[in-house]
Amino acid sequence: MTIQLTIAITHLVSRKRPTLVSLTGIALGVAFFLAVSSLMRGSERDFIKRLVDNSPHITVSDEYRNPQPQPASVLWPDGAVELRRVKPLTEVRGIRGHIQKLAFIESLPELRAAPVLVGSVVLTFAGRSEGVTLSGIIPAKMKGVSTIEEKLIHGSLDALAANPNGIVIGEGLAKKFGLAMGSVVNAASPGGEVRTLKVVGIFRTGNSNYDETQTFALLKRVQGMLDRPNRVNRFILQLDDPYAARDVASVIEGQIGYKAVSWLEASQDLMSVLLVRNLIMYSVVAAILVVAAFGIYNTISTIVMEKIHDIAILKSMGFHARDIRQIFLTEGVVLGLLGSLLGAGLGLGLMTLLAHVELKPPGATDLVFLPIYWGYDQFLLALSFAMASAVGAAYFPSRKAGRVHPVAILRGMG
Template sequence: MRVQFTIALAHLRQRPRSTLVSLLGIMLGVAFFLAVSALMRGSEQDFLKRLVDNSPHITVMDQYRTPHVQPAELRWPGAALAISNVKPQQETRGIRNYRNKLEAIENLPGVRVAPLLRGSAVLTFAGQQQGLSLSGVVPSRMKDVSTIDEQMVAGALDDLSSAPNGVIIGQGLADKFQLGLGSTVNMLTASGGSRIMKVVGIFRTGNAGYDETEAFTLLKRAQVILERPNRVNRFIIQLADPQAARTVAAGIEASIGYKAVSWIEASEDLLSLLLVRNIIMYSVVTAILVVASFGIYNTISTIVVDKRRDIAILKAMGFQAADVRRIFLYQGMVIGLLGSAAGLLLGYGMMHVLARVELKPPGVSDVVAMPIWWGADQYLLAVAFAMAACLGAAYLPANKAGKLPPVMTLRGAI
């Protein structure tokens, strides 16, 4: 094997220009593979982080995945007559016996949960009106399952505990109504109730629709305003492992009966879009390496043509076809390893340059940095694709060299 490797290196040194071109092709291919992969996967991770961190991993609602069967159908299944237009008994909506169910969910490993009562309300101030979603929360629990406390630009979520009629609104709504800390507004509900509320906090998420239509108050105060005493209609759940959300949600739903929706189920269309995007991305960067491998194929094919007599002499000396093939496969391997090493260094530098790029999209006040993924697996993947392309490009001429008949070649017939 040492002799074969030495011959392979000698062949490459005899053609420095072709070898250098092949090396540059692989180097650039690996570098662009790394840069594009790091950028695309970084943007994917950033998107998922925003999606996962800014929304519950699991939401338990006060409804059932499938409607309950009517008593008449249970009593007389398959009856000749069917009762239609049955109106369910009117009741106060909410999760029944929610404290026991909350405790059962809390006992699950790696689970943080907060109860929430969500309803519709209308905020009026100085003749202006704005429909919004009012959420009654327990501040100490809400901070464990939401990032809303980190997004406060004035006041804090804990201020609700010291202000019985306090409300926290978004920056968009505050700007629209020209409100500030200490401002008082009138809150109207669908049932006709009205209450004067005091602004004790202002948050900003960057989502204009959310910042204009969301408000938070104490859970007990929301139960009074929305006329749902001792009721909640949501459990907001965060997990230590977000990827386990689908399994945990199924277990919770089977345990308590109410519908539990994981972030994976709620975002299936977005996740499928990310999968398609990744397939396109890897297809493009792989095509770059495939194009670069043509340089290797051309270099080794030329060496095989020029070294036909040398190959015939080697086979006459006792080299088998596999030994000859190995010589040219070594050439592809050497070009692949050297090109990959140089490409990794260049790609790493390109990733650092991209990480320093800052953008300010039109209409956005915050500067956005390019998200870069630094995971080690993409380096291994780039080298694996490069070596596969190099060895694949080297195999065809290597196989041709191994099949050359030595006698006819030495006679000049080939």
């Protein structure tokens, strides 16, 4: 133990009450920092997980990001004749050459893809009609890109694969129509095609609009109903790393030409809100530690004032200004370190307590727990903030102590 550390600890121990107040301030600041940041980051991760899990990481549609140029304008860009009111040819919409394009997408590493044909149909049951979205899927591929299998409360995607005339509906739609497993409904396409479908699965996602309007059937059946043989209009993708979605979408769009939208692009406004919320959160919790640092500043300033004569004697004995500064900076480091360790323990207790809090949101049927983030990085961040505040608070009194002129002080003693 160096002489500077010995003197620093002696100063702190001799002033027990101010030292304890400073330690308490830092400990409470670190504890509240951890409790608030773990709750905010936990809620953010929970929100993103729900957003990511309930929607594809990337959606490739049968659209182009920019309008395709007309052949005439490509051949004659400087032509003087302009054709207007030309009726375009009616064609069956869909992703052209989807088998080859899907093969390319599936060749990319760390992702899973599934073809989907999305259209609108009218369901009719017991005299009641309702327009819904019908998605034609391949159940085996859908399991790898969607959580719909986990959301099923009755039936399974395997049952859909085994029944060519099966349909999977949401719980909200089932209640609205009074349907149950095995019920038979009629589905009419915009072209007038009518099919009789049997309910082989019921899901509940918690999103009432989705549960009332989304349905699933086999891809071949939907292609026949919508008169789009061998066509799909969506590729939905899931990645091992959701945050790589933007780069992967750019690669896919550049290769196949069709518009590829990542979940990050589709949720830009929400991500901006989360960024602003995090800035506000860290500003508030950092302010708590800054306020706690004033206790350290007050304690060390008082010690400097009381020990001014001792500082003069030390300087007259050969201590340099940097040695004096080191003594009081060491006091700040000791207070910051001890307060951080106590605060980390207290913060861990608060986080455990918050993790056991049960809530029942309005309209929900199940209890939920507060989402808590347990990552070690927030502990390091809290300790870093606390140590920076403590050292910053000790710097100004230590600089004042280093500037003491021993001759003037000792003459005053005489």
